[in-house]
Amino acid sequence: MSRIARDGLMSKLKAILFNCSLKPKREKSSTQAMLDKVIRVFEQRDVSCKVIHAVDASIEFGVKTDMGGKDKWPAIHDQVLKADIIVIGTPIWMGQRCSVCQMVIERLDALLNETNDVGQLPLYNKVVGACVVGNEDGAQIVASGILYNLMQLGATIPPNSEAYWVGMAGGKDDFIDVGLSDEYVKELVSYMGNNLVHMAEILRANPIPAVGNVS
Amino acid sequence: MSRIARDGLMSKLKAILFNCSLKPKREKSSTQAMLDKVIRVFEQRDVSCKVIHAVDASIEFGVKTDMGGKDKWPAIHDQVLKADIIVIGTPIWMGQRCSVCQMVIERLDALLNETNDVGQLPLYNKVVGACVVGNEDGAQIVASGILYNLMQLGATIPPNSEAYWVGMAGGKDDFIDVGLSDEYVKELVSYMGNNLVHMAEILRANPIPAVGNVS
Amino acid sequence: MSRIARDGLMSKLKAILFNCSLKPKREKSSTQAMLDKVIRVFEQRDVSCKVIHAVDASIEFGVKTDMGGKDKWPAIHDQVLKADIIVIGTPIWMGQRCSVCQMVIERLDALLNETNDVGQLPLYNKVVGACVVGNEDGAQIVASGILYNLMQLGATIPPNSEAYWVGMAGGKDDFIDVGLSDEYVKELVSYMGNNLVHMAEILRANPIPAVGNVS
Amino acid sequence: MSRIARDGLMSKLKAILFNCSLKPKREKSSTQAMLDKVIRVFEQRDVSCKVIHAVDASIEFGVKTDMGGKDKWPAIHDQVLKADIIVIGTPIWMGQRCSVCQMVIERLDALLNETNDVGQLPLYNKVVGACVVGNEDGAQIVASGILYNLMQLGATIPPNSEAYWVGMAGGKDDFIDVGLSDEYVKELVSYMGNNLVHMAEILRANPIPAVGNVS
Numbered sequence: 001m002s003r004i005a006r007d008g009l010m011s012k013l014k015a016i017l018f019n020c021s022l023k024p025k026r027e028k029s030s031t032q033a034m035l036d037k038v039i040r041v042f043e044q045r046d047v048s049c050k051v052i053h054a055v056d057a058s059i060e061f062g063v064k065t066d067m068g069g070k071d072k073w074p075a076i077h078d079q080v081l082k083a084d085i086i087v088i089g090t091p092i093w094m095g096q097r098c099s100v101c102q103m104v105i106e107r108l109d110a111l112l113n114e115t116n117d118v119g120q121l122p123l124y125n126k127v128v129g130a131c132v133v134g135n136e137d138g139a140q141i142v143a144s145g146i147l148y149n150l151m152q153l154g155a156t157i158p159p160n161s162e163a164y165w166v167g168m169a170g171g172k173d174d175f176i177d178v179g180l181s182d183e184y185v186k187e188l189v190s191y192m193g194n195n196l197v198h199m200a201e202i203l204r205a206n207p208i209p210a211v212g213n214v215s
Numbered sequence: 216m217s218r219i220a221r222d223g224l225m226s227k228l229k230a231i232l233f234n235c236s237l238k239p240k241r242e243k244s245s246t247q248a249m250l251d252k253v254i255r256v257f258e259q260r261d262v263s264c265k266v267i268h269a270v271d272a273s274i275e276f277g278v279k280t281d282m283g284g285k286d287k288w289p290a291i292h293d294q295v296l297k298a299d300i301i302v303i304g305t306p307i308w309m310g311q312r313c314s315v316c317q318m319v320i321e322r323l324d325a326l327l328n329e330t331n332d333v334g335q336l337p338l339y340n341k342v343v344g345a346c347v348v349g350n351e352d353g354a355q356i357v358a359s360g361i362l363y364n365l366m367q368l369g370a371t372i373p374p375n376s377e378a379y380w381v382g383m384a385g386g387k388d389d390f391i392d393v394g395l396s397d398e399y400v401k402e403l404v405s406y407m408g409n410n411l412v413h414m415a416e417i418l419r420a421n422p423i424p425a426v427g428n429v430s
Numbered sequence: 431m432s433r434i435a436r437d438g439l440m441s442k443l444k445a446i447l448f449n450c451s452l453k454p455k456r457e458k459s460s461t462q463a464m465l466d467k468v469i470r471v472f473e474q475r476d477v478s479c480k481v482i483h484a485v486d487a488s489i490e491f492g493v494k495t496d497m498g499g500k501d502k503w504p505a506i507h508d509q510v511l512k513a514d515i516i517v518i519g520t521p522i523w524m525g526q527r528c529s530v531c532q533m534v535i536e537r538l539d540a541l542l543n544e545t546n547d548v549g550q551l552p553l554y555n556k557v558v559g560a561c562v563v564g565n566e567d568g569a570q571i572v573a574s575g576i577l578y579n580l581m582q583l584g585a586t587i588p589p590n591s592e593a594y595w596v597g598m599a600g601g602k603d604d605f606i607d608v609g610l611s612d613e614y615v616k617e618l619v620s621y622m623g624n625n626l627v628h629m630a631e632i633l634r635a636n637p638i639p640a641v642g643n644v645s
Numbered sequence: 646m647s648r649i650a651r652d653g654l655m656s657k658l659k660a661i662l663f664n665c666s667l668k669p670k671r672e673k674s675s676t677q678a679m680l681d682k683v684i685r686v687f688e689q690r691d692v693s694c695k696v697i698h699a700v701d702a703s704i705e706f707g708v709k710t711d712m713g714g715k716d717k718w719p720a721i722h723d724q725v726l727k728a729d730i731i732v733i734g735t736p737i738w739m740g741q742r743c744s745v746c747q748m749v750i751e752r753l754d755a756l757l758n759e760t761n762d763v764g765q766l767p768l769y770n771k772v773v774g775a776c777v778v779g780n781e782d783g784a785q786i787v788a789s790g791i792l793y794n795l796m797q798l799g800a801t802i803p804p805n806s807e808a809y810w811v812g813m814a815g816g817k818d819d820f821i822d823v824g825l826s827d828e829y830v831k832e833l834v835s836y837m838g839n840n841l842v843h844m845a846e847i848l849r850a851n852p853i854p855a856v857g858n859v860s
Contacts, residue, residue: 022276022321041642061237061270061314093321094364095785096312099276103314106237124589137811140578140740141786147581148574149309156629157577157587159554160643166782168813170829184815187645194642199586206632212471212624213590215617256857310570339804352596355525355793356571362796363789371844372792372802374769375858381567383598385614399600402860409857414801421847427686427839428805430832452706452751491667491700491744524794527741529706529748536667536738579739 013047013200015039015085018054020101022091025053030133030175031089034163037185038087038131041193047085047200052076055100065110073107080108084200085127086155088146092134092166097142105146111153119214121154125203128155129192132164133179136171139164156208158199160191228262228415230254230300233269235316237306240268245348245390246304249378252400253302253346256408262300262415267291270315280325288322295323299415300342301370303361307349307381312357320361326368334429336369340418343370344407347379348394351386354379371418373410378403443477443630445469445515448484450531452521455483460563460605461519464593467615468517468561471623477515477630482506485530495540503537510538514630515557516585518576522564522596527572535576541583549644551584555633558585559622562594563609566601569594586633588625593618658692658845660684660730663699665746667736670698675778675820676734679808682830683732683776686838692730692845697721700745710755718752725753729845730772731800733791737779737811742787750791756798764859766799770848773800774837777809778824781816784809801848803840808833 017039021031032051039049058072066074080086090101097105114122128150130143143162151157165179179185232254236246247266254264273287281289295301305316312320329337343365345358358377366372380394394400447469451461462481469479488502496504510516520531527535544552558580560573573592581587595609609615662684666676677696684694703717711719725731735746742750759767773795775788788807796802810824824830 022278055276063237063308093278093317094324094367095789096317096320096360096364099314099318099321102308102311102317105311106308106314109309121589137782137785137809139814140782144574144578144740145311147587148570148577149311151577151587151589151591152309154589156589157581159551159581159584159586159638161581164782165814168816169784169810169824169827170833171813179814182814188815190642195638198638198641198643202632202636202638206636208589208625208628208632211628212620213628310574336804352567352570352594354599355567359525359789359793362802363785363792366792366802366804366806369804371804372796374766374796374799374801374853376796379567380599383601384569384595384609384612385618386598394599397599403600406858410853413853413856413858417847417851417853421851423804423840423843423847426843428836428843452708485706493667493738523708523747523751524754524797526747526750526790526794529744529751532738532741532747533744535741536744539739575741579741582739 010204013084013197014082015042015047015049015087016079016083017049017051017087018089018104019051020054020088020090020098020104022055022098022100025056028176031091031131033176033180034131034133034165035087035089037189038129038163038193041189042197045197047197050079054104059103059107061103061106063106063109081122083126084204085196086150087129087131089131090142090146092132092138092142095138095141097146105149108150108153118210120208120210123150123154125207126155127158127196127199127203129161129196132162133175134166135173136167136169139166156199156203158195160188160195163188163192225419228299228412229297230257230262230264230302231294231298232264232266232302233304233319234266235269235303235305235313235319237270237313237315240271243391246306246346248391248395249346249348249380250302250304252404253344253378253408256404257412260412262412265294269319274318274322276318278321278324296337298341299419300411301365302344302346304346305357305361307347307353307357310353310356312361316361320364323365323368333425335423335425338365338369340422341370342373342411342414342418344376344411347377348390349381350388351382351384354381371414373414375403375406375410378407440634443514443627444512445472445477445479445517446509446513447479447481447517448519448534449481450484450518450520450528450534452485452528452530455486458606461521461561463606463610464561464563464595465517465519467619468559468593468623471619472627475627477627480509484534489533489537491533491536493536493539511552513556514634515626516580517559517561519561520572520576522562522568522572525568525571527576535579538580538583548640550638550640553580553584555637556585557588557626557629557633559591559626562592563605564596565603566597566599569596586629588629590618590621590625593622655849658729658842659727660687660692660694660732661724661728662694662696662732663734663749664696665699665733665735665743665749667700667743667745670701673821676736676776678821678825679776679778679810680732680734682834683774683808683838686834687842690842692842695724699749704748704752706748706751708751708754726767728771729849730841731795732774732776734776735787735791737777737783737787740783740786742791746791750794753795753798763855765853765855768795768799770852771800772803772841772844772848774806774841777807778820779811780818781812781814784811801844803844805833805836805840808837
């Protein structure tokens with residue numbers, strides 16, 4: 001149980017996790033398999049978890065908080081603002097974050113026009129992690145870009161805040177088929193999951209002062 | 216007029232250009248403004264041009280040539296195979312190719328399972344260029360990735376095969392508002408447009424032999 | 431004055447800043463000009479600052495802590511371990527972190543074989559920022575990569591932990607000649623400098639527990 | 646034997662290959678092992694090969710063709726201009742091209758100030774390939790960046806102009822120890838080596854016209 005929950009002074013930490021697979025939720029997903037490992041760490045530490053399966057979530061292309069029409073992003077936007085921990089999970093396609101992941105991050109881009117109640121960017125005092133899976137190569141550049149984008153929106157990146165798996169050069173296997181018991185992944189998930197909780201607790205108890213970082 | 220057309224021995228060169236703007240075709244588009252400059256070069260050299268406005272084109276997320284349902288990619292796939300020149304135009308969002316661009320490239324990924332009539336990857340003897348526009352920063356990493364992805368599918372990248380515009384750090388202006396008469400863009404467009412035509416002509420007359428590059 | 435210094439309970443925060451310019455220290459340096467702005471914030475907040483001008487510092491190529499011979503990295507390594515705040519400053523060349531910057535980060539790579547006194551990677555409870563200058567384009571991908579590399583070694587990345595300047599597409603000017611009073615840079619430096627101090631203070635008072643992040 | 650050599654009308658094609666390992670030439674090198682595979686293809690096709698072991702070559706940091714003092718780059722610069730094929734080989738460190746590779750590319754940057762005898766950038770009608778080796782991840786972003794940089798200097802990138810090897814996520818093995826007989830590498834090397842020769846022959850017989858690409 002987290003210190004914060006233990007003290008009974010504050011509510012449980014909340015995590016929002018985006019599964020940005022290109023495939024609908026009903027199909028098996030390596031990205032989800034990686035997120036599930038992180039969720040297990042979160043739940044052991046009494047963090048409540050919400051998964052958004054982005055491709056099924058009626059998210060429109062665009063860079064505004066509300067694109068109108070059938071766009072369901074506004075409700076997701078609100079959940080992001082309530083979360084303490086944000087995790088973005090994506091497959092790699094052609095060496096890049098996938099299109100659904102980029103679509104989600106484009107929608108987050110609108111946060112640059114908002115502030116929290118002390119005038120900082122809205123992701124201040126939230127932490128971010130990246131989960132990346134692919135057949136071969138590209139995990140680090142993808143994780144790096146995701147973390148960086150959310151840092152620009154105000155999130156803090158704790159140490160080792162990534163979990164990834166890729167096969168060797170030319171690999172064709174999927175994480176869900178061959179990587180689930182990988183020892184390296186186990187270590188990455190432990191570091192990432194625990195550090196996200198550690199840092200979310202630290203920041204809840206010690207928010208970043210609104211000094212020098214409000215416009 | 217291109218040498219090939221002049222000789223009357225072969226048909227006109229064909230270019231397919233993807234506008235991967237997040238916005239529907241009816242809205243004004245910096246990406247289209249850049250593509251239009253390239254098209255002007257192509258038309259002066261008697262290349263026939265076809266623009267796909269991707270976000271309006273009923274392209275489904277996925278990595279197969281035909282995702283079924285309402286997916287209109289299969290017809291676009293056929294146009295790609297008939298083209299001599301492929302140009303991908305994208306805005307930059309959060310430092311990256313936009314989601315619609317990545318969606319298009321994910322669909323192209325299926326070409327790895329196809330060959331041309333001598334057994335090479337299907338983009339052999341085609342050439343590729345990238346057009347990138349943004350408010351600030353990121354043009355080169357975006358252009359680089361696009362060109363590289365299509366090279367992996369068999370395309371050749373001629374020298375200086377990119378046209379981009381971005382403002383300075385922190386810039387908020389759009390290319391269509393402030394960049395249209397930029398001298399650097401003029402140079403980039405000339406180099407890119409002409410080299411794409413030069414190399415397409417060279418490769419049509421001298422296709423890459425199917426030696427050492429078929430599996 | 432920082433809270434920690436004010437309380438008199440702990441020593442002043444220490445920052446180590448790497449100037450990775452390709453040019454020797456005697457020449458004027460846009461990278462140094464950017465670092466100087468960050469140093470001004472640090473000094474206002476009573477952080478002691480040490481600058482390493484890397485190209486003049488007898489650092490050998492390699493990935494071990496001590497490459498032997500004339501290698502002076504071992505002393506720098508010790509200063510890194512004593513610092514609370516690490517800032518890497520680099521020019522952009524050909525769209526990339528420069529060679530001297532990469533040389534420095536290759537030497538830091540050896541930290542993966544070390545731990546702090548509770549068994550975590552040695553940069554745990556330290557914070558990292560990136561300063562990047564260039565004529566045109568590339569700042570964000572460079573900053574992103576630097577921050578990510580140090581996060582892998584255990585550093586925490588506070589929000590907005592970057593200060594960069596680049597001119598518009600095709601720009602040929604240097605930051606030191608035209609960017610010194612840029613308003614966007616002023617904002618970036620304030621956010622970065624202050625958040626590095628905020629987070630270093632927070633982590634000194636609340637170190638990341640050695641739970642789930644030791645091997 | 647290449648068509649050009651066979652015809653006896655022109656001299657043999659020339660390749661220059663950079664081994665950008667951090668280690669001196671006397672130590673065993675995965676990068677060299679990959680280059681050797683490419684050289685084997687070149688020699689089968691009667692291309693003459695010259696390897697520059699960059700870290701041993703007295704190359705100074707800088708972005709001018711001649712940095713003075715003990716700088717030996719000017720002679721290498723001349724060899725680059727005489728070559729038809731340029732191959733850059735680099736290990737991956739921290740997910741990036743290594744420092745020695747970036748140092749080499751920074752020196753090539755000065756070519757932007759030169760032209761060939763028809764006024765084009767000096768790498769026009771030359772072709773470029775990338776060889777990349779690492780323990781895990783990062784090969785494609787590294788290859789992509791190298792190819793792109795040389796394209797900006799005027800080189801043409803043939804299809805599949807890369808050969809790389811990396812282990813799976815978290816891998817610690819070296820190519821030279823475990824990858825030498827890898828089937829995927831064999832295919833990459835064949836495609837890259839042969840396409841570089843094909844395209845160099847095509848461009849020697851059909852140089853890119855100086856139309857629209859001179860300033």
